[in-house]
Amino acid sequence: MTTLNNSKFDIAIIGGGIIGSSIAYYLLQRSPGLSVCVIEPDSTYEFASAVRASGGCRVQFTCPENIEMSKYSIDFIRNFEQTMIANGRPAPVDWVEGGYLFVVPPENTANLERNVKIQRDHGCVVDLLTPAELKQRFPSIYADDLGAAAHTPHDGWCDPNGMLWGFRRRAVSLGATYIESSVISAKVDKVKAVAVQLADGSEVEADKFVNATGAWSGLIGDMFGMNVPVSPMRRFEHYFTAGTPVEKLPYVKDVARMAFRSEGNGFSGGLVDSNEQRGFNFEVDHDYFERVVWPAVAHRFPAFEAAKCHRTWSGLYEVNELDGNPIIGAWTQGLPNLYTVTGFSGHGMMHAPAAGRGIAELMLTGRYETIDLSRFGYDRVLRNEPYAETGIL
Numbered sequence: 557m558t559t560l561n562n563s564k565f566d567i568a569i570i571g572g573g574i575i576g577s578s579i580a581y582y583l584l585q586r587s588p589g590l591s592v593c594v595i596e597p598d599s600t601y602e603f604a605s606a607v608r609a610s611g612g613c614r615v616q617f618t619c620p621e622n623i624e625m626s627k628y629s630i631d632f633i634r635n636f637e638q639t640m641i642a643n644g645r646p647a648p649v650d651w652v653e654g655g656y657l658f659v660v661p662p663e664n665t666a667n668l669e670r671n672v673k674i675q676r677d678h679g680c681v682v683d684l685l686t687p688a689e690l691k692q693r694f695p696s697i698y699a700d701d702l703g704a705a706a707h708t709p710h711d712g713w714c715d716p717n718g719m720l721w722g723f724r725r726r727a728v729s730l731g732a733t734y735i736e737s738s739v740i741s742a743k744v745d746k747v748k749a750v751a752v753q754l755a756d757g758s759e760v761e762a763d764k765f766v767n768a769t770g771a772w773s774g775l776i777g778d779m780f781g782m783n784v785p786v787s788p789m790r791r792f793e794h795y796f797t798a799g800t801p802v803e804k805l806p807y808v809k810d811v812a813r814m815a816f817r818s819e820g821n822g823f824s825g826g827l828v829d830s831n832e833q834r835g836f837n838f839e840v841d842h843d844y845f846e847r848v849v850w851p852a853v854a855h856r857f858p859a860f861e862a863a864k865c866h867r868t869w870s871g872l873y874e875v876n877e878l879d880g881n882p883i884i885g886a887w888t889q890g891l892p893n894l895y896t897v898t899g900f901s902g903h904g905m906m907h908a909p910a911a912g913r914g915i916a917e918l919m920l921t922g923r924y925e926t927i928d929l930s931r932f933g934y935d936r937v938l939r940n941e942p943y944a945e946t947g948i949l
């Protein structure tokens with residue numbers, strides 16, 4: 557970690573969380589001579605979303621970009637420990653191929669079937685199950701009120717903290733400079749971003765800037781005069797045990813946004829409240845599990861009737877209020893050398909590898925070479941044209 561006086565870089569990445577660190581890695585891996593700095597105020601990452609995430613990675617999306625990003629990222633995460641060796645040190649991320657399971661009521665069955673077809677068309681392995689087949693596969697589930705389920709056995713979860721540090725250490729080994737301070741303002745001229753001022757009093761100039769500050773990206777956008785419609789939304793995660801023996805469960809999700817998976821001898825997850833008031837709120841509501849999560853979990857898996865919550869923590873989703881999908885690309889109509897990678901709305905950990913690779917392609921060559929992420933560009937925000945997922949979020 558370095559503190560510098562005024563300095564100039566080819567590329568300055570604002571935010572050194574999982575997205576910013578992934579971008580630094582992909583830029584330098586592809587273009588070793590580049591000077592890249594990552595401006596990150598907190599190397600403990602106390603409030604960063606990444607280290608509070610539950611680690612889920614899945615191909616069950618409907619936008620082709622998300623499916624392709626997941627396919628690439630999951631493969632990358634599977635090999636992360638070796639690919640990200642930095643100075644001889646492997647980068648374990650504890651990948652567990654535990655699978656994902658989406659369950660839906662009868663009225664959502666046709667939609668689920670449509671979504672599964674899209675995923676299969678992209679080469680994903682997805683088992684569409686009737687309630688009876690579901691019950692056979694996961695005997696502890698209550699399936700009488702369900703219409704269907706989709707099981708993706710090659711999905712899974714990993715350790716987000718290991719992934720963040722794997723990217724960061726590797727980026728540093730390739731030459732990235734991490735500056736321990738926060739951006740407090742930006743200097744722009746009529747056609748480009750010129751510099752950012754830091755809380756330590758220094759200034760960083762660069763040819764190109766990236767806003768990779770997740771839940772804080774709206775604030776950073778404002779500093780450049782760019783409206784980034786991303787809000788912080790608190791979300792609780794709980795570690796709980798069942799009380800009665802239950803088979804190992806995949807990452808189970810339903811239309812009410814209940815989401816949990818096996819973790820060690822217990823389970824990790826929660827129930828996302830999409831109406832949670834936006835803001836930088838980390839306060840923990842210790843009744844939330846009993847009041848909201850437990851009834852949902854115990855309904856779906858009666859063995860959880862005696863479930864016990866051992867720990868609750870909170871973190872921030874970086875919600876793109878337009879459509880819940882990421883904003884990736886340059887602000888072509890404003891400051892074309894300002895790039896934004898944010899708004900993953902709860903999927904940024906799993907998509908960090910693909911998003912990092914994609915933006916590095918765009919910044920270094922002017923176009924996407926692997927997955928075409930143009931539809932996630934900022935232009936749709938300016939046009940106010942949502943491009944949203946149609947399945948379970």
Ligand SMILES: Cc1cc2nc3c(=O)[nH]c(=O)nc-3n(C[C@H](O)[C@H](O)[C@H](O)COP(=O)(O)OP(=O)(O)OC[C@H]3O[C@@H](n4cnc5c(N)ncnc54)[C@H](O)[C@@H]3O)c2cc1C
Pocket residue numbers: 570571572573574575576595596597598601603604605606607608609610611612613737738739740768769770771772776791792793870871872873874897898900901902903904905906907
């Ligand atoms: C409870 C919970 C569960 C989740 N589960 C999953 C999951 O299962 N799968 C999944 O894919 N995703 C999950 N997510 C979402 C995921 O954590 C985020 O999408 C992802 O971490 C976003 O990465 P990021 O780098 O953009 O943001 P962060 O990890 O938050 O990093 C942003 C960084 O910007 C820095 N920053 C802030 N202000 C400034 C400034 N002024 N100057 C410079 N730097 C600044 C911050 O210090 C921070 O380190 C979950 C999130 C939560 C909260």
